[in-house]
Amino acid sequence: MSEKKAVLLIFTGGTISMSEDTNTGALRPIDFDRLQELMPELKQTGIHIHCIPFLPLIDSSDVHPPLWEKLALTIRDNYDLYDGFVILHGTDTMAYSASALSFMLENLSKPVIFTGAQLPVGMLRSDAKENLITSIEIAADKDSNGKAIVPEVCIFFEDTLFRGNRTTKKNTEHFNAFNSYNYPPLAKAGVHIKYFQSAIHYPETEKPLHIRTKTNQNIAILKLYPGITEEMVNAILNIPHLRAVVLESFGAGNAPRRIWLYNALKAATERGIIIVNKTPCSIGSVEMGRYETSLNLINAGVISGYDITTEAIVTKLMYLLGEYESTEEVKALISRNICGEMTCEE
Numbered sequence: 001m002s003e004k005k006a007v008l009l010i011f012t013g014g015t016i017s018m019s020e021d022t023n024t025g026a027l028r029p030i031d032f033d034r035l036q037e038l039m040p041e042l043k044q045t046g047i048h049i050h051c052i053p054f055l056p057l058i059d060s061s062d063v064h065p066p067l068w069e070k071l072a073l074t075i076r077d078n079y080d081l082y083d084g085f086v087i088l089h090g091t092d093t094m095a096y097s098a099s100a101l102s103f104m105l106e107n108l109s110k111p112v113i114f115t116g117a118q119l120p121v122g123m124l125r126s127d128a129k130e131n132l133i134t135s136i137e138i139a140a141d142k143d144s145n146g147k148a149i150v151p152e153v154c155i156f157f158e159d160t161l162f163r164g165n166r167t168t169k170k171n172t173e174h175f176n177a178f179n180s181y182n183y184p185p186l187a188k189a190g191v192h193i194k195y196f197q198s199a200i201h202y203p204e205t206e207k208p209l210h211i212r213t214k215t216n217q218n219i220a221i222l223k224l225y226p227g228i229t230e231e232m233v234n235a236i237l238n239i240p241h242l243r244a245v246v247l248e249s250f251g252a253g254n255a256p257r258r259i260w261l262y263n264a265l266k267a268a269t270e271r272g273i274i275i276v277n278k279t280p281c282s283i284g285s286v287e288m289g290r291y292e293t294s295l296n297l298i299n300a301g302v303i304s305g306y307d308i309t310t311e312a313i314v315t316k317l318m319y320l321l322g323e324y325e326s327t328e329e330v331k332a333l334i335s336r337n338i339c340g341e342m343t344c345e346e
């Protein structure tokens with residue numbers, strides 16, 4: 001008889017961990033015992049489910065790098081005891097946390113699945129049950145050789161499994177809250193869970209999990225718009241201790257051909273500030289040099305972010321600047337696909 005599988009559920013908060021107070025109607029956080037009462041189906045999975053709550057449970061708008069570190073440490077400390085991990089998290093910043101964990105968990109060979117819900121678990125039409133049960137199944141699923149089918153950090157929502165660092169929250173209204181515009185889904189859950197194995201990353205050789213939790217938050221996002229002023233650009237580029245800027249440009253990576261903008265960006269890169277060009281479009285990639293309006297950016301020392309999401313480039317920069325001292329080393333790694341977060345020429 002095969003051994004019973006085990007999944008660790010980590011509760012961080014968000015709508016999925018709330019239920020309506022029967023007396024007042026107000027939403028309040030629940031514990032694992034209450035979750036099991038509301039979801040008797042958890043027992044029917046036939047999987048050992050243990051839970052670690054991160055108290056107090058928080059709305060994901062309050063998530064910041066120390067929570068990512070705590071998640072990485074909890075996964076490391078429990079790595080050998082479980083087949084997979086499910087993280088219950090608010091949807092608002094879930095794509096940031098999933099992206100951050102994808103960089104922090106090096107040599108991952110087990111599933112780490114983030115999920116949440118648009119409606120609290122106790123509500124009649126809540127999406128929490130399906131999201132949670134399917135995430136637990138995916139976290140425990142193995143192939144015929146006993147290897148995890150999805151050894152990646154993912155987000156599961158509604159009926160789709162996405163690579164975490166390719167995902168963006170797209171909808172506050174409907175149950176399909178997420179999408180991964182530039183990368184295909186890793187699985188679809190219908191009557192059966194259908195895995196798309198050609199899209200899933202499998203490590204070539206299994207190495208021990210290594211976590212990297214240092215981050216540096218001295219970064220900024222500079223979003224271009226017609227009419228942006230020199231003062232505004234300079235205010236951002238001169239933030240004390242600034243190490244890197246995500247420059248959200250236009251289209252395939254274009255920017256106004258104002259000489260003051262070129263001078264400001266060039267002066268910043270010469271001071272050692274890393275500037276990454278990020279397209280504002282959901283689908284497609286930065287292609288610097290395709291239009292004249294992006295040639296200046298190349299000359300100013302701006303580097304391409306290809307088709308990376310905002311969530312992934314923000315967390316990638318924090319992680320790289322935390323781990324590596326040298327600006328040149330960080331720049332070289334930004335242009336490299338580290339864990340499936342972008343499509344670039346290599």
Ligand code: ASP
Pocket residue numbers: 013014015016058059060061089090091092093116117118
């Ligand atoms: N504001 C909530 C959060 O992100 C929304 C949700 O859970 O869906 O924590």
